[in-house]
Amino acid sequence: MSDQWMNRLSDYLDGELPDGERIALEAHLPGCSECSAGLADLRQVIARAQMLGNEAPHRDLWPTIAQRIGATGGKPRTVDLGSRRAAARRLSFSLPQLAAAGIALMALSGGTVWLLRSPAQQSVAPSVATVSSGNPPAINAAVNPRGNATQSYAAAVADLEQVLASGRGQLDTTTIRVIEQNLAAIDRAIAQAQRALDADPANLYLNTHLAETMRRKLDLLRQAAALVPVS
Amino acid sequence: MNELGLEAAILEPKQTGRTDPDAVDATLAASGDASAFERLYRSHVTRVYGLVRRMLSDDDADEVAQDIFVRAWQKLGTFRGEAAFGTWLHRVAVNVILARRETLGTRRKRYLEGDAVLEMIPARRPGPEMAMDFETAMARLPDGAREVFVLHDVEGYRHEEIAEMLGLATGTSKSQLHRARMALRQHLGR
Numbered sequence: 001m002s003d004q005w006m007n008r009l010s011d012y013l014d015g016e017l018p019d020g021e022r023i024a025l026e027a028h029l030p031g032c033s034e035c036s037a038g039l040a041d042l043r044q045v046i047a048r049a050q051m052l053g054n055e056a057p058h059r060d061l062w063p064t065i066a067q068r069i070g071a072t073g074g075k076p077r078t079v080d081l082g083s084r085r086a087a088a089r090r091l092s093f094s095l096p097q098l099a100a101a102g103i104a105l106m107a108l109s110g111g112t113v114w115l116l117r118s119p120a121q122q123s124v125a126p127s128v129a130t131v132s133s134g135n136p137p138a139i140n141a142a143v144n145p146r147g148n149a150t151q152s153y154a155a156a157v158a159d160l161e162q163v164l165a166s167g168r169g170q171l172d173t174t175t176i177r178v179i180e181q182n183l184a185a186i187d188r189a190i191a192q193a194q195r196a197l198d199a200d201p202a203n204l205y206l207n208t209h210l211a212e213t214m215r216r217k218l219d220l221l222r223q224a225a226a227l228v229p230v231s
Numbered sequence: 232m233n234e235l236g237l238e239a240a241i242l243e244p245k246q247t248g249r250t251d252p253d254a255v256d257a258t259l260a261a262s263g264d265a266s267a268f269e270r271l272y273r274s275h276v277t278r279v280y281g282l283v284r285r286m287l288s289d290d291d292a293d294e295v296a297q298d299i300f301v302r303a304w305q306k307l308g309t310f311r312g313e314a315a316f317g318t319w320l321h322r323v324a325v326n327v328i329l330a331r332r333e334t335l336g337t338r339r340k341r342y343l344e345g346d347a348v349l350e351m352i353p354a355r356r357p358g359p360e361m362a363m364d365f366e367t368a369m370a371r372l373p374d375g376a377r378e379v380f381v382l383h384d385v386e387g388y389r390h391e392e393i394a395e396m397l398g399l400a401t402g403t404s405k406s407q408l409h410r411a412r413m414a415l416r417q418h419l420g421r
Contacts, residue, residue, distance in 0.1 A: 010409035041416040049384035054281030069304045071265030185262035
């Protein structure tokens with residue numbers, strides 16, 4: 001009789017036993033040392049399993065993984081778009097475009113993502129220097145007022161998007177689709193990071209991610225625009 | 232939902248009060264950011280590696296762990312953010328592990344019935360007086376019992392999830408778990 005209950009002990013411990021059987025087993029246990037001992041042992045087995053730690057690999061597996069996913073050069077796979085056309089020309093940007101992108105990049109890499117944030121939060125941060133203390137004065141001057149950086153970034157993005165839109169018909173559909181998918185994903189990442197920063201404006205991780213993601217959008221747009229043949 | 236299915240990956244901060252950094256990295260990685268993917272790798276490799284070691288063997292662990300992360304990179308577009316990234320990655324890992332096991336043809340007496348599982352561990356013990364590490368005892372369980380035990384008691388999956396992953400009936404998952412526990416019971420305190 002005890003064997004019958006012994007086979008039900010795991011279900012009992014896991015809460016999988018129907019009420020009727022559970023009540024019967026609980027009535028049986030006090031008078032059965034074998035089942036009681038078995039139950040105690042199984043509890044120990046479960047506890048041991050839950051306490052098991054994990055051992056890190058003895059060597060760093062990342063270099064091989066990076067190589068296999070094509071990331072050894074540190075470039076994201078979206079950048080591989082450039083390799084689709086070995087003879088793709090480099091697009092020449094106007095000075096204002098370069099200046100806008102440059103200013104925006106300086107601002108972003110300096111951790112001044114707050115400039116692009118909501119007015120309520122901007123009013124909390126009176127100057128670039130307060131959030132980018134490592135920036136030299138010259139850069140602070142370059143990105144201040146905040147509107148210039150915002151506008152410069154937006155202008156650079158808009159210009160590149162216009163180049164891409166005008167050359168859309170000259171790119172193959174697969175390329176267009178990949179570009180649009182990646183841009184959409186980046187835009188959503190930017191929006192999500194901005195929303196997250198609304199709740200946690202001082203979060204360095206999120207600020208860094210937002211800056212990096214915005215920079216990546218510029219990079220992607222530049223490379224995509226460079227695929228458009230000269231008309 | 233975007234084309235990559237990632238819109239839900241970021242938990243709404245206004246609802247949760249915090250943002251899942253893994254979800255941010257998963258979003259970036261899905262758009263091609265290898266640095267973000269490396270951060271995910273660093274965060275999860277130890278747990279994934281432990282799963283591989285317990286489900287397969289130390290010998291295969293490095294290669295299979297690498298396969299898992301390469302597969303995860305390839306499948307990032309299917310990550311919907313409905314569960315934590317770690318949970319999604321674990322499912323990917325289990326699938327890779329099971330596929331590897333099939334490929335290697337290493338299954339031995341999978342999903343034994345009766346008391347066969349109980350008989351195998353004592354037969355494999357180096358000697359009655361020799362202490363056997365709990366991990367070693369786990370490693371000597373037959374594949375089917377070990378898989379269920381690792382997934383349920385170590386990794387915390389439910390029987391329904393295990394049954395789906397392994398292609399078993401839920402009842403089989405339960406019986407394998409009990410047999411594994413009863414076998415391991417013999418090695419407590421040794």
